[in-house]
Amino acid sequence: MQIAARHLDKITIFDISGDIDLATSPALRKALLRELRELKMPRVVLNLGAVRYIDSSGVASLVEGLKASRDVGSRFILFGLNRTIREVLQLSKLLKIFEICENEEQSVAP
Amino acid sequence: MLCVVRNALGELAAKLGFSEPECRAVVLAVDEALTNIIRHAYLGDAERPIEASFRRINVPRDGKSGDALEIVLEDRGVTANPKKMCGRALEDVRPGGLGLHFIRESMDTVEFSRRWGRNQLRLVKFLHVQRPEKGS
Numbered sequence: 001m002q003i004a005a006r007h008l009d010k011i012t013i014f015d016i017s018g019d020i021d022l023a024t025s026p027a028l029r030k031a032l033l034r035e036l037r038e039l040k041m042p043r044v045v046l047n048l049g050a051v052r053y054i055d056s057s058g059v060a061s062l063v064e065g066l067k068a069s070r071d072v073g074s075r076f077i078l079f080g081l082n083r084t085i086r087e088v089l090q091l092s093k094l095l096k097i098f099e100i101c102e103n104e105e106q107s108v109a110p
Numbered sequence: 111m112l113c114v115v116r117n118a119l120g121e122l123a124a125k126l127g128f129s130e131p132e133c134r135a136v137v138l139a140v141d142e143a144l145t146n147i148i149r150h151a152y153l154g155d156a157e158r159p160i161e162a163s164f165r166r167i168n169v170p171r172d173g174k175s176g177d178a179l180e181i182v183l184e185d186r187g188v189t190a191n192p193k194k195m196c197g198r199a200l201e202d203v204r205p206g207g208l209g210l211h212f213i214r215e216s217m218d219t220v221e222f223s224r225r226w227g228r229n230q231l232r233l234v235k236f237l238h239v240q241r242p243e244k245g246s
Contacts, residue, residue: 019113019116021112021113021141021145022112022145022148022149022156023112023156053113053116053137053141055138055141055142055145055209055212056142056145056208056209056211056212057145057209059208060208084134087131087134088138088212091138091211091212091215091216092208092211092212
């Protein structure tokens, strides 16, 4: 998995690629919590368009990000969900709790 | 190494005739099972051995017999606590505890046993489509 961060005004956009699994999810979790809890960014956006696979530890990292965003009053947005990610989030019954956008333009819109 | 297993298993499942969503389900289940072994049986040590066998079996189903993929994973880690193997209520939105739920949702049979100092997890996925032509 690779994570690259971009900043757009007061928005952090993470471009994530590869597999989010047991080995890589701690890095995702760390990056999300830093941006939300330490830097208190008002909006954190995850571009998941290049993610090939996500397991339960990856979903757990997303849930942690969501909870942190609620704690600090930020928005936590996902976009670029492919079929694999949608299936896994559907399976966990968590698809509806996330704010999901169709594309980056929507996710950074005021 | 998990990604190597995922790629190989995905190809195997496709070769056996599983649909794309079924292949993804099998891969997810086995990946989650291996993750659970590393985390719980081997207490986070990813270098300990896990034996895996994959075979096509014929099982009685609905008064007929049908093909299925049987996967058996064995480890020599600590005994799993059955009380901790019940997953969790999905209404409870929190990280963790999803792996077992994914395994149960993805596979038709999930059986755990402990024998000769080993944990054994047997997973079965029924094949719903016709087997591919020989040589294809």
